[in-house]
Amino acid sequence: MSVSKSKVTKSILKSEQKSLFRFLTLYILLITFLMVVLGSYYFTTQKQIMLAQQRATLSKYAYEHIKKIKSLHHYFPEHNQYPRDSRFKSAIFDMDYIEIFSLLDYDNIDFEKDIYLKDGYIHFIKTLDTYYLGAKYLIVEVKDDEKWLYHIYKQLALFGIVSFIVFLVLGFFLARLFIKPMRDSVMLLDRFIKDTTHELNTPLSTILANIEMMDKDIMAPKNLKKLDRINSAARSVSVLYKDLTYIILEQNRECEDESVELKELITQRVEYFDVLANTKKIDFILELSKSYIFINRDKITRVIDNLISNAIKYNKRGGYIKIILKPNMLSIEDSGIGIAKDKVPYMFDRYMRFDNSEGGFGIGLSIVKNIVDEYNIAIEVQSQESKGTRISLKW
Amino acid sequence: MVKKFLILVWLSSVLYSDNIFDKKCVPCHKDLPTSLQQMFMQYIKLYSSERNVKYVMKYYLKHPSKELSAMSDLFVDVYGIKDPTKLSDKELQKAIDIYWDRYKVIGKLK
Numbered sequence: 173m174s175v176s177k178s179k180v181t182k183s184i185l186k187s188e189q190k191s192l193f194r195f196l197t198l199y200i201l202l203i204t205f206l207m208v209v210l211g212s213y214y215f216t217t218q219k220q221i222m223l224a225q226q227r228a229t230l231s232k233y234a235y236e237h238i239k240k241i242k243s244l245h246h247y248f249p250e251h252n253q254y255p256r257d258s259r260f261k262s263a264i265f266d267m268d269y270i271e272i273f274s275l276l277d278y279d280n281i282d283f284e285k286d287i288y289l290k291d292g293y294i295h296f297i298k299t300l301d302t303y304y305l306g307a308k309y310l311i312v313e314v315k316d317d318e319k320w321l322y323h324i325y326k327q328l329a330l331f332g333i334v335s336f337i338v339f340l341v342l343g344f345f346l347a348r349l350f351i352k353p354m355r356d357s358v359m360l361l362d363r364f365i366k367d368t369t370h371e372l373n374t375p376l377s378t379i380l381a382n383i384e385m386m387d388k389d390i391m392a393p394k395n396l397k398k399l400d401r402i403n404s405a406a407r408s409v410s411v412l413y414k415d416l417t418y419i420i421l422e423q424n425r426e427c428e429d430e431s432v433e434l435k436e437l438i439t440q441r442v443e444y445f446d447v448l449a450n451t452k453k454i455d456f457i458l459e460l461s462k463s464y465i466f467i468n469r470d471k472i473t474r475v476i477d478n479l480i481s482n483a484i485k486y487n488k489r490g491g492y493i494k495i496i497l498k499p500n501m502l503s504i505e506d507s508g509i510g511i512a513k514d515k516v517p518y519m520f521d522r523y524m525r526f527d528n529s530e531g532g533f534g535i536g537l538s539i540v541k542n543i544v545d546e547y548n549i550a551i552e553v554q555s556q557e558s559k560g561t562r563i564s565l566k567w
Numbered sequence: 568m569v570k571k572f573l574i575l576v577w578l579s580s581v582l583y584s585d586n587i588f589d590k591k592c593v594p595c596h597k598d599l600p601t602s603l604q605q606m607f608m609q610y611i612k613l614y615s616s617e618r619n620v621k622y623v624m625k626y627y628l629k630h631p632s633k634e635l636s637a638m639s640d641l642f643v644d645v646y647g648i649k650d651p652t653k654l655s656d657k658e659l660q661k662a663i664d665i666y667w668d669r670y671k672v673i674g675k676l677k
Contacts, residue, residue: 245608254676266616273676305672306611306620 188351195350199343207335211328219289222320227287230296230312233260237310238300245304260314264307272306276313283309292316365535369416376413379406404447411481415535418474427468434497435460437469438476442495445480454487457494463502465567471543478536479504479563486561505562511555519553587658588665599646601638607670609637617671621663628652628659 240255241264254273255262263274269283278293287296298310383403388396442456449456465472483493483506491507511519520541521534544551544565555561596603614620627635631648652659 245612248608248672249604249675252676268616268618270616270673272673303612303615305676306615308615 188354191354192347192351195347196343199346200340203336203339203343207332211332214328215324218320218324223287223289223294226294226314227296230260230287230294230314231298233257234296234298234310234312237262237312238298238304241304241307241310242302248305260312262313263311264305265309265311266306267303267308269309274311276311277315278313281311289316292318365416366420369413369420372409372413372416376406376409380410400447401451404451407444407448408481411477411536414474415478415539418470418539419535427470429466429468431464431466432469432472434463434465434472434476434502437473438495438497438502441473441476441480445477445484448481449484449493452484452487453490454484455492457492460495460497461499463497463499465500465547467547471546475540475543475565476502478540482506482536483508483561491560501564501566503562503564505560507560510557510559510561511553512557513555516553516555586661586665587654588662588669591654591658592662592666595649601642603666604670606637607666611672613637617667617673621660621667624663624666625659628654628663 237255237257244251244253244255254275256275261275261277263276263279263281264272265281265283266272271279278291278295280290281295281297282288282290283297285297287294292315294314294316296312298312300308300310379402383399383406386399388399391399438458438460442458446456480493480495483504487493487506487508493507494503494505496503496505520537541551543549547567550566552564552566553561554564593603596606610620610624614623623635623637627637628649629652631651633640633643633648636643636648654662
């Protein structure tokens with residue numbers, strides 16, 4: 173699985189991003205739903221108001237028209253001209269809803285309602301008390317000019333956009349408030365590490381220097397084994413110390429890049445970690461070709477140290493670490509516990525640890541990601557649980 | 568031969584050209600001051616639809632009464648109530664159908 177390039181480890185963690193995304197998605201969905209509900213309610217209300225206004229006018233038309241129908245009833249069949257009016261169209265139906273006469277443009281009539289708007293036509297249905305010409309229902313039809321609709325859409329759009337922006341800004345502040353506890357705990361841990369790192373340097377240097385100075389030739393094999401263990405433990409702490417120092421002091425410092433010959437560097441670092449690997453009886457398998465990279469030496473050392481250190485830490489006893497170096501490509505493969513596929517995107521987050529059986533702060537891979545991003549190095553993780561992990565760098 | 572044919576034509580016109588409505592209803596209404604058209608308009612003013620009008624009319628013709636009459640009280644007082652019909656149900660229905668078709672409003676308005 174390829175891990176995208178980002179600076180998230182520096183500013184915002186992936187888990188923070190995920191929480192933020194979830195919160196904002198839920199918030200926007202709820203706001204949109206609320207706005208749609210309110211908008212629909214407003215629309216329906218405005219439509220009812222419009223129909224109420226139309227009812228008054230159409231009632232007047234109907235009253236006038238009934239008088240004309242009454243007159244026609246008395247003079248039928250000598251007069252058979254159905255009354256017309258330029259202001260509206262009309263139709264008459266008997267009590268079985270059978271059409272007696274119609275001038276309507278839209279003849280889909282809903283007799284259940286007294287006034288309604290359908291397909292751009294307003295129908296007002298007047299029930300007659302006396303059935304002149306046999307008519308029980310008089311339908312008065314006018315075409316909807318849709319001015320009210322335009323007015324409502326304008327208001328809805330304006331109000332909708334303004335309130336959406338207001339809610340969005342509010343949501344942004346709420347989201348910040350939402351992730352504040354998470355951010356505070358990260359900052360607290362940062363401060364703690366910064367404070368303790370300063371206290372580690374002197375005792376660690378003393379231990380490592382004294383191990384080097386000891387005369388191992390005269391030492392009993394039993395003590396030599398103990399010394400190896402001390403040496404191995406001290407080197408682990410040393411890698412951790414260097415990582416912490418890098419995070420606190422060096423990552424933002426200006427540094428000089430150079431062409432680094434990786435074969436030599438990797439050989440050195442493997443020798444350094446050999447003592448640590450021996451404690452778990454892990455073998456190194458090296459397939460190293462000459463390869464160069466233009467980078468700061470300390471930074472690429474941090475990358476290699478962390479990848480090897482992790483390969484040892486999460487390896488099984490008696491396992492192997494295979495390091496392949498080709499021009500513009502480095503891969504470090506272990507036979508360890510592996511990582512679940514869904515957790516791979518989060519393995520580079522600071523303080524992220526998937527296995528609590530091993531010690532550490534969970535900052536090693538965060539540093540690796542930070543450095544490879546800085547130098548545009550592609551990083552790829554292939555992992556299978558219980559089988560191992562391969563991390564490849566390409567530049 | 569020609570004489571026989573003419574007699575046959577005359578007999579047919581007497582027996583078949585006038586339908587049940589013209590034969591059994593129109594003659595009695597001829598002497599009334601209100602036309603059958605005016606009575607029809609009175610019926611649809613009160614009962615609206617074809618189904619309703621025909622139903623009420625059939626019932627009234629079989630069981631005439633002052634209360635059921637579509638005409639005004641004055642009209643009934645002056646001219647009285649007709650006798651119950653002696654037509655069979657089928658004949659009565661046929662006569663009413665003809666009455667409806669002849670005087671109906673549907674299809675006659677412009």
